[in-house]
Amino acid sequence: MRHRTFRLVGVVATAVVLLACGVTVGIRAAVAPAAELPPTPDLPCGPGDTPETIQGRVPLADYNSGRAALGYTCNASQVSHVGSSGRGGGSSGGYRVFRYVDGAGHACAYYDTTLLFPANAYAAGTGLTGVWALDMADPAHPVHTATLSTPAMQSPHESLSINVKRGLLGAVMGNPLYHPGQFDLYDLTGDCRHPLLKATLPMGVLGHEGSFAPDGNTYYASSLYGHTLTAIDVSNPLLPTILWTSLNWNVHGLNVSDDGKTLYFADLARNGLDNVAAAGTDSRGLTILDVSQIQSRAANPQVTVISHLTWPEVSTPQTDLPVTIAGHPYLVEVDEFADADNVGAARLIDVADVKAPKVVSNMRLAVNNPSHRNDGSQQNDPNATSGLQGYAGHYCGVPQQVDPGIVACSFILSGLRVFDIRDPLNPKEIAYFNQPSTTTSAAQGPQGAYAMSQPAFDTARRQIWYSDGNSGFYVVQLNNGVWP
Numbered sequence: 018m019r020h021r022t023f024r025l026v027g028v029v030a031t032a033v034v035l036l037a038c039g040v041t042v043g044i045r046a047a048v049a050p051a052a053e054l055p056p057t058p059d060l061p062c063g064p065g066d067t068p069e070t071i072q073g074r075v076p077l078a079d080y081n082s083g084r085a086a087l088g089y090t091c092n093a094s095q096v097s098h099v100g101s102s103g104r105g106g107g108s109s110g111g112y113r114v115f116r117y118v119d120g121a122g123h124a125c126a127y128y129d130t131t132l133l134f135p136a137n138a139y140a141a142g143t144g145l146t147g148v149w150a151l152d153m154a155d156p157a158h159p160v161h162t163a164t165l166s167t168p169a170m171q172s173p174h175e176s177l178s179i180n181v182k183r184g185l186l187g188a189v190m191g192n193p194l195y196h197p198g199q200f201d202l203y204d205l206t207g208d209c210r211h212p213l214l215k216a217t218l219p220m221g222v223l224g225h226e227g228s229f230a231p232d233g234n235t236y237y238a239s240s241l242y243g244h245t246l247t248a249i250d251v252s253n254p255l256l257p258t259i260l261w262t263s264l265n266w267n268v269h270g271l272n273v274s275d276d277g278k279t280l281y282f283a284d285l286a287r288n289g290l291d292n293v294a295a296a297g298t299d300s301r302g303l304t305i306l307d308v309s310q311i312q313s314r315a316a317n318p319q320v321t322v323i324s325h326l327t328w329p330e331v332s333t334p335q336t337d338l339p340v341t342i343a344g345h346p347y348l349v350e351v352d353e354f355a356d357a358d359n360v361g362a363a364r365l366i367d368v369a370d371v372k373a374p375k376v377v378s379n380m381r382l383a384v385n386n387p388s389h390r391n392d393g394s395q396q397n398d399p400n401a402t403s404g405l406q407g408y409a410g411h412y413c414g415v416p417q418q419v420d421p422g423i424v425a426c427s428f429i430l431s432g433l434r435v436f437d438i439r440d441p442l443n444p445k446e447i448a449y450f451n452q453p454s455t456t457t458s459a460a461q462g463p464q465g466a467y468a469m470s471q472p473a474f475d476t477a478r479r480q481i482w483y484s485d486g487n488s489g490f491y492v493v494q495l496n497n498g499v500w501p
Contacts (some may be wrong), residue, residue, distance in 0.1 A: 035289055060445065073449075074389070079118070087124035092499045096494050099147070110488070115128070125209035125210055126150070130147065157490070168199040187202045198240070199217065231277060239268035241268070245264060270336025283350070290484075301332075302334055303327075336351060347366060349363065353410060361382040381410075400430060425472040430453070433483050461464070481495065
């Protein structure tokens with residue numbers, strides 16, 4: 018076990034060094050190429066938009082001509098941007114963006130500024146890293162009000178999570194594989210502009226991803242290749258305690274059903290780095306667990322597998338978001354990155370029968386498909402073949418769980434993409450916003466967009482908030498009546 022730990026740390030350290038040098042890195046196992054799926058149909062763009070030529074693509078010629086610097090928009094426009102050239106304060110976005118309104122009516126945004134280790138690590142301890150809090154009273158002029166700089170907030174990786182019901186913000190320390198799971202918990206209810214630290218504890222778990230149960234009493238932390246899944250009782254925010262932990266699965270992103278009894282997780286397969294996805298339960302995809310005994314606080318809780326699902330075009334399953342559309346339960350599942358043959362992109366999974374989940378539709382872009390990926394000119398686009406960037410999906414978010422209407426997803430080099438999912442069998446792309454970085458330097462990172470975050474939503478204004486690893490936080494307005 019000790020040897021394995023050092024080997025994995027070395028892999029990640031090497032990956033980060035190579036990333037900084039612009040070298041393609043692939044640490045995911047290959048799977049058989051899937052049959053090509055059609056790209057999601059899209060809507061016409063409106064007046065004043067700056068559309069793409071191929072869905073999702075930023076060609077090398079556009080960088081050379083200066084066209085890429087203008088950005089790419091369709092039925093969307095920028096309201097505001099927090100960031101600057103180079104990696105100053107707030108300019109390096111991470112993996113999660115959240116919106117919260119406290120009892121006094123203050124609207125706040127939270128986003129982690131850590132991408133990988135973080136990209137702005139040189140600024141650690143200066144107040145420029147950590148999780149940023151923004152006063153969003155005027156979305157056109159966000160105001161930075163606080164920086165959460167406790168250990169987990171300095172490098173939460175994909176574990177930053179909010180529970181609106183209880184007004185809690187939590188995270189475990191994480192990195193691309195796993196980190197010692199220092200757990201931090203903040204209270205947002207008093208004044209969301211200035212979160213109140215309730216606990217920062219070495220919980221003895223490993224960190225990478227994390228999410229609250231809907232009632233806000235349990236925080237689940239996973240460590241990916243550390244193979245840990247841990248349930249933390251946060252019913253008393255001053256004294257979090259471990260309820261249960263397991264080494265049985267290779268858990269990536271996760272979410273919990275409304276009643277707290279069912280956990281859906283993105284499964285990277287027990288064999289980890291050495292796995293080649295195969296038929297059966299040890300394959301990358303979706304795994305559904307019965308966690309009802311954790312929810313009920315049973316002594317010595319038992320957790321059992323309900324079902325497992327994979328799909329032909331699987332790459333690296335990222336997370337699964339429970340939604341209900343017209344009274345029917347689904348998951349919005351997104352795969353991150355690409356492997357040698359496939360871009361997993363995103364899909365809707367019918368979970369009316371949790372024992373037999375099934376994929377009912379896909380959300381993907383033209384650039385994700387082999388006919389374009391294998392085209393020589395697309396492979397020459399900046400960072401198109403990068404194992405840590407590329408034309409691929411990463412995170413999705415919805416404005417509400419019941420009848421969300423839309424889903425917004427970060428598609429890395431392709432920026433922010435928005436889909437209408439009112440008809441879950443036939444989603445369509447209705448808008449996009451992509452502002453690629455057009456220079457490469459140690460300060461600014463690699464060329465192209467680095468859209469990795471789960472977006473947040475200001476439904477009343479028809480606005481979406483997201484962050485980009487190269488350039489920071491954005492407020493984007495949907496236009497032309499495309500938000501249903």
